[in-house]
Amino acid sequence: MNMGGPGFLRRSSPLENLLAEVGRALQVLDGSAQAGRPNPAGPRPLNAAELENLSPAEQQHAAGLMRVNHVGEVCAQALYRGQALFCRDAAIRDVLHEAAAEEVDHLAWCRERLGELNSRPSLLNPLWYAGSFSLGVIASRAGIPRNLGFMAETERQVEQHLDSHLEQLPPQDARSRRIVEQMRDDEIEHRTTAETHGAVPLPGPVKLAMRLMSKVMTTTAYRI
Numbered sequence: 001m002n003m004g005g006p007g008f009l010r011r012s013s014p015l016e017n018l019l020a021e022v023g024r025a026l027q028v029l030d031g032s033a034q035a036g037r038p039n040p041a042g043p044r045p046l047n048a049a050e051l052e053n054l055s056p057a058e059q060q061h062a063a064g065l066m067r068v069n070h071v072g073e074v075c076a077q078a079l080y081r082g083q084a085l086f087c088r089d090a091a092i093r094d095v096l097h098e099a100a101a102e103e104v105d106h107l108a109w110c111r112e113r114l115g116e117l118n119s120r121p122s123l124l125n126p127l128w129y130a131g132s133f134s135l136g137v138i139a140s141r142a143g144i145p146r147n148l149g150f151m152a153e154t155e156r157q158v159e160q161h162l163d164s165h166l167e168q169l170p171p172q173d174a175r176s177r178r179i180v181e182q183m184r185d186d187e188i189e190h191r192t193t194a195e196t197h198g199a200v201p202l203p204g205p206v207k208l209a210m211r212l213m214s215k216v217m218t219t220t221a222y223r224i
Contacts, residue, residue, distance in 0.1 A: 025133070028077050028107065029125055035108035036101065040182040041175035044116060058170040063119035064222040065165050066176055069183065070110035071122045071221040072158060075132040076103040079154065082136020083147055092144055095197055099151070099190045106186065109179045116175065122221045148199035153207055155191035157214060159184055 027033040054062060080100035087093045111121060122128065139150040162184040169176050202210075 024081060025078070025129055028074060028104075029129060031111055031121070033077075033104050033107060035105040037105050039109050039112060040178045041109070041113065042178070044112065053172055054170055058173070059117055060119075062169055062173050062176050063114060063117040065168060066110050066113050066117065066179075067119060067122055068218045068221045069162070069165065069180065070107065070114060071125065071128050071217060072161070073103050073107040073110055073183075074122075074125050074128050075217070076100070076154070076158070077107060078129040078132035079136040079139075080151070082133040082138075083140045083151065085137060086140040087144070087147060089144055092148065092197060095148075095193060096151070099193070102186050102190070106179075106183045109183075113176055113179055123224055124220065128217060128221075145198050145200040146202070148194045148197055149202050152191050152194040152199040153202050153210060155187045155194065157210060158187045159191070161214070161218065162187065 077100055080096045080103065084093045084096035084100070087096065114121060135150075139147050142150075162180050165180055166177060166184075169180070
């Protein structure tokens, strides 16, 4: 039998899929994942004097907020990869992979902005990734409507937290604002896509648990 012919489509083995996810996780965590779209903030400043005249306290606060946003994108990347791993519907897998690809853009933009603010990503990113990937796998086993419902609720909560950051960022921090605004627009689109494909609302206790977990993450990531 010609296993390489045009009519033969070889399916990846579970081990191959797992190894691919490990490689993807390493790209996310080591910062080598590259954005597919230009940074909405525009070209990077040539020197620190171009940091929108932020005071040291404002710069530190902006860095804390952008570190939280970066962690959020690490979690989103892991969550969607976990949700897609055991999803048997090819169309829904594509929805999850497309959302994950756009989250890579957010990841790269936030990391770049952290560098501009003379700061760094969270030291706990491996922990955030592992936890979120596990949640994604659990969601994928709950059936497609619940899986998409988890995606929609995640995006809804992220929208709210990005709106909060736009209120907290220093008014003159235009670069961070442009990044956060584009991220928020993308998250709204992801939520709408999930709802269009059949997402169902999650039970109240699940939503509350997600909010509590998010609170722990954002409080910790702001400083560590």
